[in-house]
Amino acid sequence: MISSIGKSIAALILACAIIAAVVFALGASPVGVFAALYEGAFGTWYATADTIVKATPLIFTGLAISIAFSGALWNIGADGQLIAGAIAAGAIGPYLGGWPRPVAISLVLIAGAAGGAVWGGICGWLRARRDTNEVISTIMMNFVAAQLISWMVHGPLIEASGAYPQSMAIAPSARMYMPIEPTRLNPGVVLAIALAVGCYLLLFHVKLGFELRAMGRNRRAATFFGIPIARLTIGILALSGALAGIGGAVQVSAITHRLYEKFSPGWGFEAIAVALVARLNPLGIILSAIFFGALDNGSQAMQRAQGVSPVLVQVIQGLVIMILLAFDTPAWARIRGQIFARDARSAPDTGARTDA
């Protein structure tokens, strides 16, 4: 694990060196750009808090990716699962006015988990029972979720005045505590970290997690040793969806208080990068999510101070991921091999007995 963290850091440094060259070529000062990025991300207490707030949904979705990818279940649908969770949370939120605040917030989070779990679980069921490639089904479910939220905020959930395509605000009792105003820092990040620890324990200290990792690394052997592949596939994609869905619910409860179109800027996709940079380690995901959150947050300051396009941040993210994967050839080869070689070799049919 030490060496893997070392590799990640080495990849980051190499990425920074290449960025510096690109920035220099664009006629700006590399030092100035990095200073502005840092200033925007961590320069003030407020900036730091906002970096953490921006990292929070990335932790939830990153964990969703980590759990699924550990079992070689290629969940590309964390974005849709987050939206499904947000829809569930935003739908019940306005009606929780009569409940005590801890109960109301919990209900919102549970609704989010349930929404995400359904979204992920459908893809798990399709994979386990109909042998539908989850890469495709999870991607498609993203589109379904995006159109569903659009329809919801134009139709069934539109606010009473009907002025804008957005849902009713959730009840004040369902809104997350904001202990350190004016920052938007909220207990959502604490929940995210707690879930990261939980996922870490699940993966590395619990029998179920072992079975999941064994399935991820050698599905045939797992079949041979009676690991319940089908149940795991459904359960883990549902859990993965639930983690992303909680992320959506936290966003509703703490930040937006309501639903609107284009709810997610693509957290579920960025999460794949977050998880891969962390090498799927749930604890590493906390750090890598904060890194990506800082890039998001710092990019505006960079643009103001140095006149460099914030698009450069996307260049940085892309370079970091590519360099990281280049540093980690065997792992990437394994992932790539498993995604593309699935049909090439006929695995034993997983019939009823493995599910029993």
Add this chain to the structure above:
Amino acid sequence: MLALDRVNFEAHAGEIHALVGENGAGKTTLMNIIAGRVSPDAGDVTLDNAMLRRGSAAGALSAGIAAVNQSPMLFERFTWEENLALGGFDTHGFDLPAVAARSRALADRLGFALPPAGTTIEHRSVAERVRLEVLRALSFDPRVLILDEPTGVMAPAELAPFLDLLRRLRAEGRIIVLITHKLREALAVADRISVLRQGRMVAHTTPAEISESALARMMIGDLAVVAPSSNPSSETPGRSGGVALSIEELSLDREGHRALDGVSLILHAGEIAGVAGVDGNGQTELVEVLAGARAAQSGRVIVAGKPAGVSQSAMAVIPENRDLDGLVLDMTLWENLLLAAPIRNLVAPRGWLSRARALELCRELLERFQIRAPGPDALASALSGGNRQRLEVARAVASAPRVIVAHNVCRGLDVAGTAEVHRALIEFAAAGGAVLLVSSDLDELLELCARLFVMSRGRLRETAPADRDPARLGMLMAGHFE
């Protein structure tokens, strides 16, 4: 490992030359050397007095040597025309109609039918695939055509036309080298027969001067060494207890052929029973069904009185393909032990893994089974093949099952490693366990097993004591049940 040992092989124009031998005798290696795919450590291949460059596949092909692989290498989702276009039919661009026309002309001349135009390979029978491969090989107009076990999975009805095709090719003056372990087929079609055994060429003969049973004996070996244990000695465990494993009428269809055909077997506590057979006659499917990795269409498996699956911990399976089915190579040794459910439950009684307990168990097993490994935290991929096999045996024994099913468990092990694995299995049986040893190694089976079954084309038959004779077993393995 020495795959081939100073082998001489000679074939003449206009003859069908059968190359026979058991699995692992070196037949395919010899083919690969002739076709230039493998470079020999010593020795040369000459064609018409011209020496071929060692290990040059392109050189061999341009000299006129074409080889057809054991398992057809075709693209499933491409049409047959597209597949053939990747052979020698298409020299200019990708002119599919021309490829189709030329293949049809060739197929007509050889007297066989091609699939309908534009159909993909997916649902074609194995014989059709082999014919397409032959056609592709012939597109290079080779002087020498080598066919590696082309009839291995053909249906009986497909066989006769295929042998006719070989005769037609012979009539065109080509050299046909037919690699097979089916003796009757070799005797029926070949002009001359060469026999390989454990990497050595043990005989050159002709169908006129040899009988099927004599050929079987040559192929399997002069079993003087194992003859004494043809009657199992008192050291070999016999049945001592109740029924440990009962297999009732298992049937399984796979890819259009009957992989298991009403397989039944009863195994008692304390005995080692063997399943002999040429690979690919349903053994793999049987083991997969027993492991629960494949569902049979009908039949039941009862382990220690309960249906398999319910009492999964009562049976440990050591699969044949250790790297693919038996181990997770990029996990540690102790994690690999946990693959066995009983060990997993032992180390994680309430779902919480005790790493310390797993490490301790792993260290203990490494020592007891003399597995050479850096330590429990080493990755399984760091182990040599023999040590990987020992790890699997250790895991099976440590999961304290009632039945161990071991499939080709000593393949690739050296003499000492084989002896250790055998001792572990004998000890397990002596302690009241039951062992089902599925193996293509007759020596091993005769040495260890009190009872022998033979598997052929998905059917399992118990042998009579009179059959404990290598030649007789060879016939049974070739499917000659009366």
